[in-house]
Amino acid sequence: MAANYWESTQRRYWQFTKEELAAMRQKLEDEDPNLVHMYPLPQLRHINIYLNRQFNHLAKRLGVRQQALATAQVYLKRFYTRVEIRRTNPYLLVATSLYLACKMEECPQHIRLIVQEARVLWPETFHGQDTSKLGECEFFLISEMSSQLIVHQPYRTLTQLQGEFNLTPEESQAAWQAINDHYMTDLPLLYPPHIIGLTAILLAITCYNRQNAAGGANAAGNSGGLVMAANALAHAQAQSQARAAAMGGNSGPGTPNLTPQGSFAGGNFSSQGGRELGDGSNPTDPKIAKMQRFTNWLAESNIDIEGMIDCTQEIISFYDCHEQYEDLVVRDNIKRFIKARGLDK
Amino acid sequence: MNPARNLRAEYQSKVRVTDKYKVIGFISSGTYGRVYKAHGRHGQPGEFAIKKFKPDKEGEQVTYTGISQSAVREMALCSELNHANVIKLIEIILEDKCIFMVFEYAEHDLLQIIHHHTQQPRHPIPPNTIKSIMFQLLNGCQYLHTNWVLHRDLKPANIMVTSSGEVKIGDLGLARLFYKPLHSLFSGDKVVVTIWYRAPELLLGSRHYTPAIDMWAVGCIFAELLSLRPIFKGEEAKMDSKKTVPFQRNQMQKIVDVMGLPTKERWPLLTSMPEYSQLPSLSPPLGGGGGGGHAGHHGHHGYGSHHHHQSHHGRGGNNAAASVSHLEKWYYGTINQQISSTAQANGASSLSVLGAQGYNLLAGLLEYDPEKRLTAANALQHPFFAESPDPINANCFAGVKMEYPHRRVSQDDNDIRTGSLPGTKRSGLPDDSLRPGKRVKEN
Structure with a gap:
């Protein structure tokens, strides 16, 4: 049900135990151990801090409110329980999650504006993206989330x-x-x-x-x-x-x-x-x-x-x-696999 | 390695719509896209209606341009909802830059059923069928409203009925969550609710959507099930070149013809309606409803020049006659209509058994003041549904001997993948194109 948490898809499909979550992530890594080995990443919480900052930068440029920002972050979390991060351009996913969350939270942003701002914000890793790439990524995102887009927030x-x-x-x-x-x-x-x-x-x-x-x-x-x-x-x-x-x-x-x-x-x-x-x-x-x-x-x-x-x-x-978080370390790690795998194109 | 899992590769759906479903034919089209009837290829039980959203094109090339907000809403809401009286979503397939929403199939809809009864010899819908339809419709509405979902486009064409007589609210293309919207629910949508079913507070410029708006539409549908005609069949005033939303004078007049002029005594917040100043330019009802849905069809040629009436029916309703409702007269005129002998021979029965409680329910739904209008939950408790002799049947066709014609499925376009360009015609009902209420595309 749309406004009842107990019946919601959130509770039925997107609430996990820690063990389940760990198993899903392990499975993604096991699908291609080589990839994981070649592009080591810092601990997940540090990646999350980094992505949270990117979300905030982009949201600030667009004047997006907290509610949509929160939903966007949940979308990205859900997506990365299904898809290994090293197969994606996280910057494209950040922009796409925010684009979709804004529509869902009734504060839509124009796709062209989002692409434009993202290009300015991430010149090295986003320059090859355009509205059609973002539109395609939206399909990917929605599909991995099984179209379950309503998020209940604290x-x-x-x-x-x-x-x-x-x-x-x-x-x-x-x-x-x-x-x-x-x-x-x-x-x-x-x-x-x-x-x-x-x-x-x-x-x-x-x-x-x-x-x-x-x-x-x-x-x-x-x-x-x-x-x-x-x-x-x-x-x-x-x-x-x-x-x-x-x-x-x-x-x-x-x-x-x-x-x-x-x-x-x-x-x-x-x-x-x-x-x-x-x-x-x-x-x-x-x-x-x-x-x-x-x-x-x-x-x-x-x-x-x-x-x-x-x-x-x-x-x-x-x-x-x-306290141990270092912005540059995460950024460089992410950039490495994006560049090496051509995910920015 | 699954290619869909690599963003460098193009996005590919894991499920292909034509691998899983066999399209039997084309059902209808609208501004959103096209609907097809399909069977499962892998023994999935039942039949399916697949709604294909119109892809965006740049020239001849279909491209990704971002999914429209209304499609996003419909996908999200339909994925959450689960109730016997709301059309069930089976799955959504995103494939080849197109969105396919797969729903359970319903053989009938209220528009078809009403239309069937207008065929000669014209005969009323059986009273028990009406009761069952109304109960199921209200039940679906209650479910939506308790889940903070407003449908916003209830009309006979959107109320599906399965061959086993289950009523299913369909087409949530305009539905919205009303729990604390970031923007007023008014912004973004130029047109909401087909004009004949539009609540008076919307016609008078209210910007606040409430479940009461759906309940007015339910009242209009009830009346239409009784009389087989839209009760308030107004003409939509088009938006002018400045894109200001015009006052829907003609539609409001149709309501006044039956319901009388609204007064601040009956509707305390009336005077704060943005279009309140327009009310004096409406004509008071003339004589009232003659029954059989003929109310309001007389005497309103050129009501634009009725200014001389103003002194007779001031805003405060100082002329009591102008604000008298003729709904009761309309109701009894309708349910007590003579049934032709041919229709009787075919087993048609009179609606007069619906009695006073039927009027009570109708008047409760068609209440001017949205705060006094029945809620879905209240309406379900109405004595109309508790009255003997017959309990409400979950199959609205129970006891009905004839079978309604099946939904027309055309063979013009069986190719769901490429599909011909969406037109605007709906196969099935010849008079449907006359119905107003095309949506203005959002965003």
Whole structure:
């Protein structure tokens, strides 16, 4: 279904376990070990950072908004689970993904304009491309994605819940940034959007501080905050398990009792959350109060807390590996196979 | 190594449409391209309708120019949707610079069925068939709307019916997701919804699309199933040279002829409609519906010069008569129409059994105020469908003795790969070319 995540093609066909994802990628490499051997590439997360930057450059030139940029990145991720990157010109794929995502997200860009901007942006690797190459690549992209083009994004969860948790504008901004950053990880292929959205909110509440106004990428530097996030999740998990036990296992796992839309912010959760907070120990630190509200909410709403723990770890380890990222290394590695295989023509 | 996996090589589909399907004939064409009927070559069950989008050409050469936004939408939406009352997409094949969407085949559509009943001796569609069609149609609409999909082009030709009597909403070529669009749903599309089925708020210039727009169209289709004629058969005002969207005066007048002039009492937001100032230039209905779909066919020659009426029916509806609805009269006139003896001999039965609840449902769908108009979910709960004696049948042909003529499939063009150039004629119904509502190409 188009707007219901649980029935969506995203959940049915594009949500994998880590093992499945690893197996698919291994299979692609095994198809042509020579190719892989001849053109070594840095770790995938570094390639993702590089591609994310290219997406951002192109989107900025075209004035494309974040929503379309996010969808484009998911398209590219899906595509590269089916096609070995060394067989493609990643710059062409970046441009094509963005072109297609803009149409899907109702902010279409003219194909000629995209080609024109991409040529200016990537003179060495894009010069041989034209509108017909991009149009052809669009067929390739859609075909590999089996025409499954509707992507559910975590931004919606954030917009719906920022009021629920009284996020400050800075916290909302930090959560937004964390969502932007998660497109450089495998998380969009591993977890439902609401789990990622909630993780981003958690990170924003626990890690954001005023000195670190850049948010997101720096948020993880706040190790005290991270401990707090981990504690919060452990606490929510315990609370949720106790509750399930008390209810005689009524809220069995596996039956999603909420959807990423609408019902999240449904009255039940908010009123209960508010009441419990009022009964509590009247915390003076607003941050702790906010945390408590968040953990109560989690414990009561049958959210996959395991998943959130894993998401938190993924994002944090991503921020760690971000430190070793070197733009030029990735660029040269990609350029090597493009040039050697004539993929720029 | 698969050549499709190397971008240096040309893109090649892994599946070739002619390897997998055998084209039996050509069904119809439109601005989007052509539709063919096909069978599976590998024992796939059932029959198929393959929609081939018109490829883009530069001179004689077919080239890749980027897929149109409406095709992208249709591909994406149809891939997600899955409901008994929405036409099912089997697969999409992208091959040789063309897009082929393979759908389940439906033998009939409402346009054909309505047309069949107008043939001599003219005879109404059986009441139980109408009930079943309406229930299934509403069920499909409810599914679309709960999934934030607006169809935006509901009309009899787009409502398919399978030979086992299952109703399937088809042609999602104009459908859109209405969950937080980046742009107003109005921008980008010059024309939405064939004018006869266009809701009054759109005619009055509203830029906000809501599911209520589809529900108005469903009301119009209900009326057409009853009377076998479009209830509001207006003439489309063409866009002028400045490309400003004109006020569809003639269409609005047809609605007023039956429904009376809208008033701000019945429709509080009426006064904020962009074309509100046009309302006084419309004529109040004359005498009302005479039944049998004849309403509005009398007395409106030259209504452009009706300015003298203005003093009689001011904007606030100070002349009560001008805002009186004649829909009830239209409804009873229609369902109580005499059936010719020949038709009776053929087993035609009267629609009068549809009774007061039928009127209630119709009036709820054809409600001026979009906020008061029935939603699909509400309409499904309507007593019209709960009334005895007969429960709603999932087969709209249940109990129908005759068989409707099959969809016409022409042999003029069996070559789906090269295909002759898309024309504008639809094989099948001779009067279809008279129907308005060609789409303006987007982007």
